[in-house]
Amino acid sequence: MGVASLPKRYIKPLEKRDKIGLKKDHVDVSISVIDMSNLDEKEMETLICNAAEKWGFFEIINHGIPLKVLEDVKVATYCQSQGTVKLHRTYILTLIFSLNVKDELLEYIKSSEVVTKHLVKVLMKGLKIHEINEKKESLLMGSKRINLNYYPKCPKPELAIGVGRHSDISKLTILLQNDVGGLYVRGINGESWVHVPPIKGALIINVGDALQILSNGKYKSVEHLVVGNGLRNRVSIPIFVGPTPNSIIAPLQDMLNEEEEHNKPIYKEVLYLDYVKHFHQKAHDGKATIEFAKISNTN
Numbered sequence: 001m002g003v004a005s006l007p008k009r010y011i012k013p014l015e016k017r018d019k020i021g022l023k024k025d026h027v028d029v030s031i032s033v034i035d036m037s038n039l040d041e042k043e044m045e046t047l048i049c050n051a052a053e054k055w056g057f058f059e060i061i062n063h064g065i066p067l068k069v070l071e072d073v074k075v076a077t078y079c080q081s082q083g084t085v086k087l088h089r090t091y092i093l094t095l096i097f098s099l100n101v102k103d104e105l106l107e108y109i110k111s112s113e114v115v116t117k118h119l120v121k122v123l124m125k126g127l128k129i130h131e132i133n134e135k136k137e138s139l140l141m142g143s144k145r146i147n148l149n150y151y152p153k154c155p156k157p158e159l160a161i162g163v164g165r166h167s168d169i170s171k172l173t174i175l176l177q178n179d180v181g182g183l184y185v186r187g188i189n190g191e192s193w194v195h196v197p198p199i200k201g202a203l204i205i206n207v208g209d210a211l212q213i214l215s216n217g218k219y220k221s222v223e224h225l226v227v228g229n230g231l232r233n234r235v236s237i238p239i240f241v242g243p244t245p246n247s248i249i250a251p252l253q254d255m256l257n258e259e260e261e262h263n264k265p266i267y268k269e270v271l272y273l274d275y276v277k278h279f280h281q282k283a284h285d286g287k288a289t290i291e292f293a294k295i296s297n298t299n
């Protein structure tokens, strides 16, 4: 799939184009790559919590999911996309879960369970929350959704709509990408866009809005976007880990009691399903969704 010239309907309006890579001098730092096999628990906690606070994004390697499981799910996604002819308005294909990829997906989801739980535990520890009971577990990881994204090579990637600036609404996203690249994260200065380099066997982890709300803003869900590639097809597979739809999300009470500087809640109680609906009501628009949960007058 892919076309020789980009049809008009896929072209992003001028005012919506982000200046990726134009200010080379701004792209001077990168997100952390955390080796999960090579650290003691304390060091790992520090690195993970710092990355979640500062960048909202990090990559993990040696996380325990066999390389073969990761490769198989990418190949299955790629193969699945080849039979599909219709692109979205955005020049991406989000594939519907299909029987052809079922085994690989189930294996991937199952294998990702241990590392997901570990990350959640570490991130909660960073909020001084040491016990995750059943109720909290359903709030933190009660739902999982997996997308299979296929970005066919694109004649004018910088013009195509692609995945616009947004933050994820999930609690945590576990993202697998192939070796093409194109995912950019908002840099900590709030201006630049920083490329998330593909690393064989790595998973990208990012904080979603639900975790920003639960942590009362301590962990950041950060804007990101995807630019297609002129020469090669890209595949990405995010697992969105989040609360169950009927959960009420709000800053976690136990953390408000513990943490001095985060004592005052800045987000109100919101039904997660309402939050999801609010997100889907509009086109991707950076960090606008989280305003929905903000307490408007914090004085």
Ligand SMILES: O=C(O)CCC(=O)C(=O)O
Pocket: 147, 149, 163, 168, 175, 177, 183, 224, 225, 226, 236, 237, 238
């Ligand atoms: O394809 C990617 O790398 C990221 C996609 C994404 O941001 C999303 O599905 O929320």
Ligand SMILES: [Fe+2]
Pocket: 166, 167, 168, 224
């Ligand atoms: Fe995303």
